[in-house]
Amino acid sequence: MTNQIRSKIWQEDPQPDNHFATRLARCHGFDVYGDMLGKATWAEMIYLLFRGEPPTAKAAKLLDALALALANPGPRDASVHAAMCGGTSGTPAAAILMASLAVGAGQYAGGREILLAVRAWSVCGCDIAAWQRYLAGPWAAPSATAWPAPEHPPGFDPHGVSTPLIVEQTLAGLATLSPGSALPWIAGQRHELESLTGLPLSLAGVAAAAFVDLEFSAEQAEVLYLILRLPGAAAHALEQMDLGHKKFPFYEIEFETKPVSVIEEQPR
Amino acid sequence: MRGPDFLDQSVGKLKSAVGGFVPGSHATTRGCDLHEAFRDAVWMDVFVYGITGRRLTEAQLRLLDTIWAYTSYPDSRLWNNRVAALAGTTRSTGVLAMAGALAASEAAIFGGGVYTAAATFIQRAHKAVAHGASIEQVVRQELDSRRGIAGYGRPLTSKDERLAPLRDKVRRLGFEDGAHHQLALEIDRYLDEGRWRLRINYVGYTAALVSDMGFSPRDYYLYGFSAFMGGMAPCYLDAVEKAEGALFPIPCEHIYYFGQPPRTWPTGLPNDKRQE
Structure with missing residues (x-):
């Protein structure tokens, strides 16, 4: 067992008088505080962290635009709803984000959907015949994991009727900025893909294609998608914290099983 | 019915198949x-009923309780417990510490990530053996189709010190003859005598025990969620009662860097290669 943390991402030089204080920190070789700060943007730093090299100008713009598109899923989204449950009841800030991450991690508009969609891109690329085979299902290799089996093709809205305008706008906007081929291809093939699935493309589907064009791995795309959706969750949670729980929906309950008061006999 | 018509049916109300509470009146599960x-139940009874919809016997509940008790190690080096302890040293809250540590218990190499696979394996093996397959066939098929056997082998050490006391408890409570339990031990003997150096681990053993109680892999996964919880609170407390920031301090030179040499951030980002 080692006491050392191995990393090709980060290097720290200690202060001469204290090896627990940092004099210089380098990210993939770049001096973060002495050189990058003031020159590089947040999106460029994020790209560098995950990809190991500075982005091209186009990739930086695409990541920045993607971050904007994902920044707030809005209060109807389940991950933001979860954050607001924390906010309205006054939980610590981290609990708000943890709640949002747990809910936003799933296969329905969540991080796992992005992972599956990016994996699908690595198999299908820009080949409509390959997508046709993939979209027929089952969308993920069957395995005995905690993840439920996917119930819809990743990147499409199982409850959708037509492609929402904001999805069309995001796709068009990101495709213009893209240094890769996935976004432009899906912009051209969207109707074909939607007719294959019978479902409209979702924002998650556009985001997955953007991650492909940024050359992020499926795992990198999943985790970054989780991060990029947190700002809206946080903002809405704080808003509900201010408004208080009496102004937040509690909902009626409809019992699908009839409540009974008979004590079941235990097999003892 | 699909699309907005389908979703409209559920707007503004919870349709619950598991129960809820009528404020000021009663609660159902x-x-x-x-x-x-x-009225006189222990918490494990309610917990397992919520998952399986079944009331278990007192002996079964005691065994389920023991399974958790025997893996409640207050050792802050363990990855999940370390989360709780680090939250203590950073002076975070106890609930955040425990919640973070519990989430970190859903690992690929131990805990939550293995429960489903281990229970699926032993239940599949049980069916195969019932249909005439040999232990050798079951093992070889599993090793051929996957890299290992879920529930056998352990990341830090091959010997699992929890097994002997748990087997003793199983004996005392009278669960030795369970079909999944017996099969899990037979597979362990087969692997031990062979060249695989894989021994049954705690998850493999407990997956068999709960399978004998009729748990599905998902039942077992949900029950196993808090298996390590008993060790987490003491890890948090140990750290929070000591000097802040004093748990696992890491000096700069303990980052072993093997990346790019020092370089200067470009004054203008490069254009995309595909456009050049």
Whole structure:
């Protein structure tokens, strides 16, 4: 067992008088505080962290635009709803984000959907015949994991009727900025893909294609998608914290099983 | 019905198949009045009923309780417990510490990530053996189709010190003859005698025990969620009662860097290669 943390991402030089204080920190070789700060943007730093090299100008713009598109899923989204449950009841800030991450991690508009969609891109690329085979299902290799089996093709809205305008706008906007081929291809093939699935493309589907064009791995795309959706969750949670729980929906309950008061006999 | 018409049916209300509470009146869980049916119950009874919809025997509940008790190690080096302890040293809250540590218990190499696979394996093996397959066939098929056997082998050490006391408890409670339990031990013997150097681990053993109680892999996964929880609170407390920031301090030179040499951030980002 080692006491050392191995990393090709980060290097720290200690202060001469204290090896627990940092004099210089380098990210993939770049001096973060002495050189990058003031020159590089947040999106460029994020790209560098995950990809190991500075982005091209186009990739930086695409990541920045993607971050904007994902920044707030809005209060109807389940991950933001979860954050607001924390906010309205006054939980610590981290609990708000943890709640949002747990809910936003799933296969329905969540991080796992992005992972599956990016994996699908690595198999299908820009080949409509390959997508046709993939979209027929089952969308993920069957395995005995905690993840439920996917119930819809990743990147499409199982409850959708037509492609929402904001999805069309995001796709068009990101495709213009893209240094890769996935976004432009899906912009051209969207109707074909939607007719294959019978479902409209979702924002998650556009985001997955953007991650492909940024050359992020499926795992990198999943985790970054989780991060990029947190700002809206946080903002809405704080808003509900201010408004208080009496102004937040509690909902009626409809019992699908009839409540009974008979004590079941235990097999003892 | 699909699309907005389908979703409209659920707007503004919870349709619950598992129960809920009528404020000021009563609460139900899976058709039972909670305060009537579970008047003298232990918490494990309610917990398992919520998952399986079944009331277990007192002996079964005691075994389920013991399974958790025997893996409640207050050792802050363990990855999940370390989360709780680090939250203590950073002076975070106890609930955040425990919640973070519990989430970190859903690992690929131990805990939550293995429960489903281990229970699926032993239940599949049980069916295969019942249909005439040999232990050798079951093992070889599993090793051929996957890299290992879920529930056998351990990341830090091959010997699992929890097994002997748990086997003793199983004996004392009278669960030795369970079909999944017997099969899990037979597979362990087969692997031990062979060249695989894989021994049954705690998850493999407990997956067999709960399979004998009729748990599905998902039942086992949900029950196993808090298996390590008993060790987490002491890890948090140990750290929070000591000097802040004093748990696992890491000096700069303990980052072994093997990346790019020092370089300067470009004054203008490069254009995309595909455009050049």
